[in-house]
Amino acid sequence: MVISALGRRRRNARGRGGVPAPDVDEGRWIEVDAVHKTYRPRRSEPTHALSDVTFTVRRGEFVSVVGPSGCGKTTLLKILAGLVPGSRGTVRVAGHEVAGPLPEVGMVFQAATLLPWRTVLQNVMVPVEVRKLDARVYRERAERLLAMAGLDGFEDTYPHELSGGMQQRTGICRALVHDPAVLLMDEPFGALDALTRDHMNVELLRIRRESGQTIVFVTHSIPEAVFLSDRVVVLSPRPGRIAEIVDIELARPRALSVMASDRAGVFVERIRKHFDGAGVTDR
Template sequence: MDEGHWIELDGLHKTYRPRRSEPTHALSDITFTVRRGEFLSVVGPSGCGKTTLLKILAGLVPKSEGAVRVAGRDVAGPLPEVGMVFQAATLLPWRTVLQNVMVPVEVQKLDARVYRERAERLLAMVGLEGFEDTYPHELSGGMQQRAGICRALVHDPAVLLMDEPFGALDAMTREYMNVELLRIWRESGQTIVFVTHSIPEAAFLSDRVLVLSPRPGRIAEIVDIELERPRALSAMASDRAGVHVERIRSHFNATGVIG
């Protein structure tokens, strides 16, 4: 397939129709593509449909209209080609770190011996070597999120979806995790779609940033981030990054809403 269209959305609409209240039009006419290996961030005001967009890509929520394809396959339910990292690490407290990472392997009935080695390599890659037999409550928030990323990557998905994974972390840990995520992305080669409320974070991490309007979420602009890679944390404070941040922020200033 065309690797320039690794993820495709064409005329996507989503309307929630609860039984006892009025319908909610969450997303309207969303059309864009994502290249294989690209890092795309999605920003927008609260309630604009960012998480809904991610859940539709993950096959967790059905679309109302339009086409959604990942790695050449129509998304009609969860796909093995997709891994997802949620806002909280959601590790199972009664399972060790390694056992948590192995959950997708068990669910998809993959060869445990082969994927255990991969799980151990991923844990070493994110700095959790030696913590395989540790339980989630013994880890810091940042360490839990790193374990959650390993769990999403263990079955080698083509696409990694991330829903504000660092939102609950303190500022210093969040900055560290931004740098760590770029290293993981560079070494794993995954295609990432990353939802965040932080415009500077989106500009620092991404190849492009998709800006959504207030609900119903429509594409206001897709901004190319012209910053050299690999990126050091100092790039976040550079003049070039500032230009991108202000361009993205102008969409929210125009509507009186800051994402």
């Protein structure tokens, strides 16, 4: 029921308002073309964060971005979200050039950033209120998303009553409620303990499988990137350049046990070789 309802709405969508432009190429759902970013503070030297970053993301694809601390991973995500401008180059999401925040994009941050005075359902409905969408229609969608995320029965619970993993799942539902064309995730599980993080990775793949979402996911963890992704974009040390884009040829659906396989180990080591000796990523 959830799969068909969410998928049908996505296939029939056209135009603005969190949905793709007509005739957009689904093989180039996200286009990043020769993007550079230099920060120019008033009282210090410029920082060259990104240099000539170019790649595309297909519709429905899960792409992770890994690289050393300070290489521009979060900056790249913010440029995709329209939160900061690139210095040069262009970015398009679902056929729309990014020149500011787009309704086509949902974002999940490192912390859940839930409003403590609002219940789980009320937190999920925040984007609906901000965009002045039909609350009756989107409340039903919010409830379906919460059920899909294993949070049915917690709609009237407040954030302080939830575990860290449940808070992050609520944040994912909030980012998905207006049916964005793209979901951006900035190390959303980095603060969780290892067992909870593994559980959240499995949950994220299940949610993504049922929603059909296109996801760009930033992480420091190479094994996490391999487990989750269709492809992994590997950035060099600052200024971040694309060192390699690795196709993760592991069958889906995936269980955590796949990470013990020799095949997964090949991909982990292929990515890790870019950083060996630098101590810059989670092993």
